[in-house]
Amino acid sequence: MTRKLPIIAVATAPGKAGVGVVRLSGQDLKPMIKALFNKELQPRQATLLNLRDASDQLIDQLLAIYFTSPASFTGEDVLELQCHGGPQLLGLVMRRCLELGKDSGLAIAEPGEFTLRAYLNNKVDLAQAEAIADLIDAQSEAAALGAARSLQGTFSHDINELIEEITQLRILVESTLDFPEEEIEFLENAHARERLLAVKHKLWTLQDGAKQGKILRDGANLVLVGAPNVGKSSLLNCLAGEEVAIVTPIAGTTRDRVRESIQIEGVPLHIIDTAGLRSTTDEVEAKGIERTWEAIRSADLVVFLTAPGAQKEVNDLRPQILKALPARCPILELINKADLLDLAKISRNENTLLISAKTGYGIEDLKQKILELIGWNGSQEGSIVARRRHLECIERAAEHIERSEQFAANGNNSLELFAEELSLAQNHLGQITGKLLPDDLLGKIFSQFCIGK
Ligand SMILES: Nc1nc2c(ncn2[C@@H]2O[C@H](COP(=O)(O)OP(=O)(O)OP(=O)(O)O)[C@@H](O)[C@H]2O)c(=O)[nH]1
Numbered sequence: 001m002t003r004k005l006p007i008i009a010v011a012t013a014p015g016k017a018g019v020g021v022v023r024l025s026g027q028d029l030k031p032m033i034k035a036l037f038n039k040e041l042q043p044r045q046a047t048l049l050n051l052r053d054a055s056d057q058l059i060d061q062l063l064a065i066y067f068t069s070p071a072s073f074t075g076e077d078v079l080e081l082q083c084h085g086g087p088q089l090l091g092l093v094m095r096r097c098l099e100l101g102k103d104s105g106l107a108i109a110e111p112g113e114f115t116l117r118a119y120l121n122n123k124v125d126l127a128q129a130e131a132i133a134d135l136i137d138a139q140s141e142a143a144a145l146g147a148a149r150s151l152q153g154t155f156s157h158d159i160n161e162l163i164e165e166i167t168q169l170r171i172l173v174e175s176t177l178d179f180p181e182e183e184i185e186f187l188e189n190a191h192a193r194e195r196l197l198a199v200k201h202k203l204w205t206l207q208d209g210a211k212q213g214k215i216l217r218d219g220a221n222l223v224l225v226g227a228p229n230v231g232k233s234s235l236l237n238c239l240a241g242e243e244v245a246i247v248t249p250i251a252g253t254t255r256d257r258v259r260e261s262i263q264i265e266g267v268p269l270h271i272i273d274t275a276g277l278r279s280t281t282d283e284v285e286a287k288g289i290e291r292t293w294e295a296i297r298s299a300d301l302v303v304f305l306t307a308p309g310a311q312k313e314v315n316d317l318r319p320q321i322l323k324a325l326p327a328r329c330p331i332l333e334l335i336n337k338a339d340l341l342d343l344a345k346i347s348r349n350e351n352t353l354l355i356s357a358k359t360g361y362g363i364e365d366l367k368q369k370i371l372e373l374i375g376w377n378g379s380q381e382g383s384i385v386a387r388r389r390h391l392e393c394i395e396r397a398a399e400h401i402e403r404s405e406q407f408a409a410n411g412n413n414s415l416e417l418f419a420e421e422l423s424l425a426q427n428h429l430g431q432i433t434g435k436l437l438p439d440d441l442l443g444k445i446f447s448q449f450c451i452g453k
């Protein structure tokens with residue numbers, strides 16, 4: 001996956017726009033520039049140029065900017081051609097470049113290949129490279145700001161600091177291994193246990209931040225379930241602020257899953273409205289209900305709606321829903337149509353919220369409850385974005401640190417194991433920024449990028 005040939009791609013989004021950028025990266029682009037424009041370009045200066053085809057016909061008048069290696073995004077020579085942003089025109093520009101670059105092996109870039117080169121040339125680490133993709137894909141402004149922070153290196157800095165502390169501790173432990181008679185005293189004098197504790201606390205803080213970062217990046221799947229007619233579609237519309245799903249007084253209105261993404265305080269939430277659960281002989285409705293169960297199985301939070309007078313349905317449905325719930329997925333029970341109730345007379349347990357999708361009663365409390373249940377702690381300040389991969393690495397590292405603590409406590413003969421666990425923790429953290437990352441994993445991460453990145 002680490003080819004050396006020059007590459008080219010349209011860097012801007014497909015479609016019509018004022019400007020469209022074609023980007024090239026390669027070890028030496030001077031011959032390419034000469035072939036394209038018959039002149040040399042000053043690095044980092046925008047130059048207005050005419051690009052012509054083989055029969056000298058004008059393709060476009062464009063702005064070219066040339067970055068010389070290593071001071072470029074990829075660390076190689078980079079040429080950016082700012083053309084007019086028409087898809088046909090950009091196709092012609094690409095074709096002309098490929099024609100002229102044929103001898104140098106110019107090839108269309110694979111997804112993420114520009115960023116991969118930036119990573120391989122140490123312009124960014126892996127967490128930063130991932131942050132580039134996350135910045136582009138951000139689903140909310142808060143997520144974009146978090147990605148920008150990760151790209152700046154905030155996350156990587158914390159990881160590297162922790163790796164450094166673990167390394168220091170490991171060096172200390174390993175050096176005592178050569179002097180067994182002095183081991184314990186030496187470790188005590190060097191406050192090894194206190195330092196280990198400090199590492200553990202830092203790791204927890206990092207884990208909390210990464211958990212928040214993952215919520216900010218991915219959001220959560222929130223599935224609305226319940227018997228027919230309790231107001232699931234009405235609630236979806238109320239949260240979305242528009243008529244996304246059909247609402248009627250007829251039970252069994254929703255047949256298929258209806259999905260809408262919203263934001264609550266910058267956190268992306270993917271709300272899935274489902275077919276009401278009941279036994280039915282209608283083939284279409286039965287298929288819809290099957291999909292409801294599927295949606296529950298992939299939920300991050302299940303919102304179980306009921307309405308006044310539907311107590312029997314609730315009692316029948318609850319055990320079935322609880323059984324289908326994925327591990328660690330919380331469930332929130334709501335009573336809708338509160339506007340039909342005499343609120344003074346209602347007795348309810350504190351875990352059940354009362355709302356009205358019709359009047360908006362209780363919706364603000366509901367939003368806060370949703371954020372709380374998906375694990376959002378309400379602070380965007382200083383937050384980064386993180387991926388499942390990062391969280392898993394941190395979790396593995398934390399496990400090894402906990403184990404190292406046990407060996408440290410055992411004293412004498414366990415010091416080698418203590419050092420080994422520290423080293424394993426270090427390896428897992430190193431995978432986040434890309435040190436010590438298996439090659440196949442690298443390919444997998446970059447192949448998820450779009451072309452042109
Ligand atoms: N009074 C009152 N009526 C509501 C409220 N929410 C929904 N309704 C009404 O209840 C009926 C059913 O609403 P829907 O949103 O279609 O219910 P659903 O749960 O999606 O129903 P299915 O799609 O059939 O499973 C409609 O007539 C709504 O106007 C509410 O808060 N108060």
Ligand SMILES: [Mg+2]
Pocket residue numbers: 232233234245246247253254273274276
């Ligand atoms: Mg519905």
